[in-house]
Amino acid sequence: MIDPDQAAMMQRMLAAVVARGTGRAAALPGRGVMGKTGTTSDYRDAWFMGCVGGLVIGVWLGNDDNRPMQHQTGGQLPARLFHDIALDAR
Numbered sequence: 340m341i342d343p344d345q346a347a348m349m350q351r352m353l354a355a356v357v358a359r360g361t362g363r364a365a366a367l368p369g370r371g372v373m374g375k376t377g378t379t380s381d382y383r384d385a386w387f388m389g390c391v392g393g394l395v396i397g398v399w400l401g402n403d404d405n406r407p408m409q410h411q412t413g414g415q416l417p418a419r420l421f422h423d424i425a426l427d428a429r
Contacts, residue, residue, distance in 0.1 A: 357389070361414035365389050365421045374421065376413030383407050387417035391425045398424070 353373035356362040361376040365387060374389030384401040385408065398417040402408065411417075 353390070361412070362387060362389070362418050364414060364418035365425075367391060367422060367425055370425075372425070374418070376418060378412040381407045382410050382412070385411045385413045385415065385417050387413045387421045389418075389421045389425070394425065394428055396421050396424055396428075 350373060353375060354371060356376065357365050357372045357374050362372075362374045365372055365374050370391055372389055372391045374387055377386045377388075378384070383405060384399065386397065386399040388397045389395070398420045400408065400411060400417055
């Protein structure tokens with residue numbers, strides 16, 4: 340079982356990623372969004388994992404042949420895609 344205080348701390352941290360951090364593109368006005376961005380070395384993978392209203396959505400971008408992308412990070416297109424998917428999922 341997760342300690343309630345630790346769970347609340349994690350929720351605040353993940354909400355701050357979207358409110359003030361690298362995941363700002365995932366924010367939905369008037370809705371509490373929590374998330375985490377990620378980018379691998381040499382920009383080969385970029386991802387955003389987020390939660391809004393009990394719905395968890397993961398967005399991963401990368402090339403099938405393992406080539407790097409053009410400096411794409413998890414806070415860019417993956418976070419924007421999360422935003423659009425979550426908006427449509429209302």
